[in-house]
Amino acid sequence: AFQSRISQDIDEMRYTLIRERVTCDNLPNEIIEQIVGFISPVELCTCGWEVVSSGFAAIIRTVLSRIRRLDSIDGTDREFFQQITIDDPIKDTQRTNKLHLVVNKLSPYLTNLTLNAAVFSKMLEFVPSTSDGSLLFPHLRRFHIFVGNLCGSLTSRISSGQAMRFTSELKSIEVTVNLSSESETLINCCNFKVLMKLLSYFMGTSGRWSLCLKDATRRAQGWYSPVELSELRNTAFISYVRAVIDMGISLQLLELIDDLKMSPYMIVMQKQRRFLYMYNEFKRCEHLVIRYDIGIVAPSFHSAQSAYEELKRVELVASHVLCKNDLVLYLSNAPNLVLLQILQPPHWVERVKRCTYGCFRNEDYGCFMDWGWASVPIRLPRTCLRFDCCSA
Known part of the structure; x- marks a missing residue:
């Protein structure tokens, strides 16, 4: 009887729409801007809503002008940027055009940019070809790039003159290298040096360099004999640290991370442990962070x-x-x-x-x-x- 009474009460419940008898033709611009602000940057750039009206186009431009950060790794539009890392000749042109549209609309305002290698390579193609000193990202101050495993491949078709028109006077550059047993096709010591030389054109006189090395290789980062280091140099932490030192770059932060690290509470039960060999070159930085046994x-x-x-x-x-x-x-x-x-x-x-x-x-x-x-x-x-x- 009790259950039947509850079901009867639920059946009798109704939603009632109450409309105020007040004429309201338009929402205030501030409210519209707040609603539009919930839309992700890429979707807002590619939706084409500017054609609705000149007033609505002005609102969209106002919202876009407030965006200071674009993150292709962990941001709200990461699925869009992940598609760019996939080689698909049929859809590549469409994705490139969308990315170009996003860059054109956001580049004047961005101060913080996080990209993977594939997206960065695409954006380098959008560098202005004029020689009037204009920059693709004129106000960019912090740049973080991910290379290696699952990050796509780097481009090599860019001159130093083009690179200098990407951005300048950066305050911070962070490079994260994801190493695995299969990452050698995406990142190696040679194209890493090319990347670091390219990034050096962006750096200001008082900029901060950070390098993060993540290891997901089966061998781990133990001691390398000279023969092993020659064969496995493209997956060895020490190779990338030495490359940075050889280029005369002073690291403020060096992070060494084991992506396959077991729980520290389980190490006494491990038959085969993954250990990091501490080379002296790891001390060539101001701040050393180790997440590796x-x-x-x-x-x-x-x-x-x-x-x-x-x-x-x-x-x-x-x-x-x-x-x-x-x-x-x-x-x-x-x-x-x-x-x-x-x-x-x-x-x-x-x-x-x-x-x-x-x-x-x-x-x-x-x-x-x-x-x-x-x-x-x-x-x-x-x-x-x-x-x-x-x-x-």
């Missing part, structure tokens, strides 16, 4: 090599360190190192408190405890050792 460390011969004065901060993110004392010794010839930050795995404190079997007394977990870094005050007296917890 660290294995063998390159020996340091202080009397035979100069100090790494540029290194000021090292950040280990939820990463195991096999030889902690060796790593401290590795950092001891960085006289300006002010901070060694250890980011513990998510929920670390809670897990340690709940554990009653002493699992976290294992030497593998010493890298997340203060007792594991007892040599820091001795070897690095000017360096602050700080523990923080990663966000989940």
